[in-house]
Amino acid sequence: MTPDITTKPSETVSYRGADDGGQPLWRKLVRWETALVFVLIAVLIFGSAKESGFLDGTNFFYISLNMGEIAIMALPLTLIVMTGEIDLSVASMLGLSGTVMGSLFHDGWSVWAAMAAALLVGAAGGALNGLLVAKMGLPSIAVTIGTLTLFRGLAEIVLAPRTITGFPISLTKIGVVPVQGTKIAWSALIFLVLAIIFGVVLHATALGRSIVAIGLQPEAARFSGVRVDRIKFGLYVVSGVFCALAGILFTLKNSSVSYDAGTGLELNVVAIVLLGGVSIFGGRGTVIGVVLAVVIVGCLQQALTQMGVQPEVQNIVTGSLLLVSVLVPNSGELVRRIRARRRRGPVPAA
Amino acid sequence: MTISRTARRRATAILSLSVAGVMLAACGSSSNAGSDPTGKPTATGVKKGLTVYFIPKDTQNPYEVLADQGGKKALEELGGKVVVSSGTADTAAAQIPSIQTAIQKHADAIVIAGNDPSALCPSLNQASAAGIKIVSFDSDISCGTSPNHLFINQADTADVGTSEVDLLAKQIGSTGQVAILSAAASATNQNAWIGFMKKQLTKYPNMKLVSTVYGNDDPATSLTVLQGLLSAYPNLKGIISPTTVGISTAAQYLSNHKDVAKKVTLTGLGLPSQMKSYVKDGTVKSFELWNPNQLGYLAGYAAASLASGSASLQTGSTFKAGTLGSYKVLAPASGVGPSVVLGPPTVFDASNVDKFNF
The missing domain is CATH 3.40.50.2300 (Response regulator)
Structure with a gap:
């Protein structure tokens, strides 16, 4: 997207280096992802210094168990935020799909058929978001706040005040034992496999480049032949389906489901995506950054809980992290805006 | 003629507590709390140095804060300690890391007010398998026999x-x-x-x-x-x-x-x-x-007694609960497992109403 008008390769390079969105030199040396690696190392040192059992396998299992569903929902959201949109209905979708699965299972469906139905519900819910955002052009933040409430309301109608239990133990054991021979939870393993797929799609395919292009300049992308609406619609459907998958895993992990399952998790999901370095303005971000953010948040949360840090303080830590992750990557842009304002400032109403 | 929302929320919380109380009505037994305020706790058969994790619905609920304080007092008297751990939102997901922490730290007992009757069962079952005794109060969990646990009922x-x-x-x-x-x-x-x-x-x-x-x-x-x-x-x-x-x-x-x-x-x-x-x-x-402070105090003694092996979940098993006297484990009945009842409700009047802030 750089205004690349020169013909000589050497000049192209120097031109980019000089301008490239006005990035300071240190920004090129220190990528956000590199910073995340250092943060992760710091968290691990901090955790193991404060808690003797922090680096042991059981703790690793717990962390992966707690983060799995959140992490899975973060992947499609990464792509959605890359296009400059948002999906705040993710946790309600998790609750609704889990609720549908539980309700059908309770009505005598086989657990597998109930899971398939949950995934269909996810696709339908995602399609509704996609329709309103991509096809009708409504602002995604308003649409998905609406569906956040809508999906949770539907879940309440389907299930409240019942709690469904009795899922097959062969499946619910994913909430208690790691994948055989390892120390990782099933949900986290599924996340890692999906992360590789999402990473390849985003960083090595035409679709991925289209997503970046939409985020940087939707109009330009549209005129270059990128089917903006179709891609956005597709991403919301994908988000719905993966939130439903998370809902299924969440239900099996807890070996029960009630309509309020996962309430409030959307903030964790958004926080991870932003901490992962995905720009809230779209167009910039990496899957590896999001994976690192998942591990950092999981480890930090576990370390603080084990140290007996009050949950209010934990919320402050998480909130500050979120602010830092919005401020720092956009600092170049912010500095430029402040300078521009200063330049305008001294000029009075002439 | 309106009542503030928080007040109403508190009221509904208290009322939902009492539903659990009714569930126990089927036990049909009258209170067995031999209120015998000797002033000095009788800590027979309870080990010293026990660690009990109190996991309230959240750490802000004034009712539960009072209960946690009661638990702390109980364990202080017994030469052990209480760790209070939970989230700020009333969800099972916020309580699970606290249960995991109790397992990691080899706690002796967990006292929990369940945010969800079932979603906590797998984690609590793991804790039980790790040898941690499980006690519930305020809002019971319905995990059947996995894990086996003692419910501290607030009032008969x-x-x-x-x-x-x-x-x-x-x-x-x-x-x-x-x-x-x-x-x-x-x-x-x-x-x-x-x-x-x-x-x-x-x-x-x-x-x-x-x-x-x-x-x-x-x-x-x-x-x-x-x-x-x-x-x-x-x-x-x-x-x-x-x-x-x-x-x-x-x-x-x-x-x-x-x-x-x-x-x-x-x-x-x-x-x-x-x-x-x-x-x-x-x-x-x-x-x-009922007095939430005493509820937590009783839960603390129950947890310590179970962890020391000086009480069990068997019907009729008895244990001492400090200044509250002696308690007997009631038989399981209609959806509620082994339980004990705190005793008659506390009467509030001009002499003591200022001391309570729930």
């Missing part, structure tokens, strides 16, 4: 019903027309209490129950039915309102109508925080509710 249904009648009888000299201002007509817990009230009223031949009205736990409805009650029975001497919404609405009305308040005595189940001002201005002499 029969006790709540009988003690409210006794409380009113004392204030009106056991004579005159009385009425009940309840929650919804279908409310199981209130109806169970009312059943015991009627039974207890037969012991006071000069007290006559003239009407039972239902305010649906809504301040506006409660006020309307209260006004109807007062105009239909001008000689009414007493009202029992076994719901925090009903009693606070009625107290507010009486406080603004001193001429009526002079003739009518009000009592029932109320939150000290809501009722404080009405006790001080003389509208209400006394009311009752």
